[in-house]
Amino acid sequence: MPSLPQPFGTVVSAIGVNLRKYPSTDSAVVGNLSHGTEVGLHSKVHAQPVDGNSIWYLLRDQAAWVAARHVDNTGEVPLSKDVEPAAPQG
Template sequence: MSSPPKPFGTVVSNVGVNLRQYPSTDSSVVGNLSHGTEVGLHSKVHAQTIDGNSIWYLLRDEGVWVAARHVDNTGEVPLSKDVEPDAPQG
């Protein structure tokens, strides 16, 4: 199995990482990725700090967030300046 196109991330936490609706541990858990899983990364934001790391990644294909503390990235992940989690949908 080949790696996704860059930028992508590899889960480095031994217990995996939760997928969240928004970039915060207060947000709903919508899934989980296992250690070693590779996923495409769309963009990053500065949000809640986890173990000294305030970056969260938006996944390319799923529209959910992971804490960068638990994911090593490959390639340049663009900073998103206009993420508005409370914006009305539609």
């Protein structure tokens, strides 16, 4: 039984995945997730392809992006243009 509300993702890459400041492999690494980690997903964009997959997910609880190539999603992840921007954290 999933522990997170949908949509969420599960890291499927055996070596884990880097979290990026922007949806690009050229962007700064701001963290990483291990194989099997579940993480809440806020929205998605089409950006730099990773192994042919151009979708990147914005995490729900932090300002970080993860390549969808390394994450299996559960639930419908809306496009970022269809989502209200998050309130500034202060």
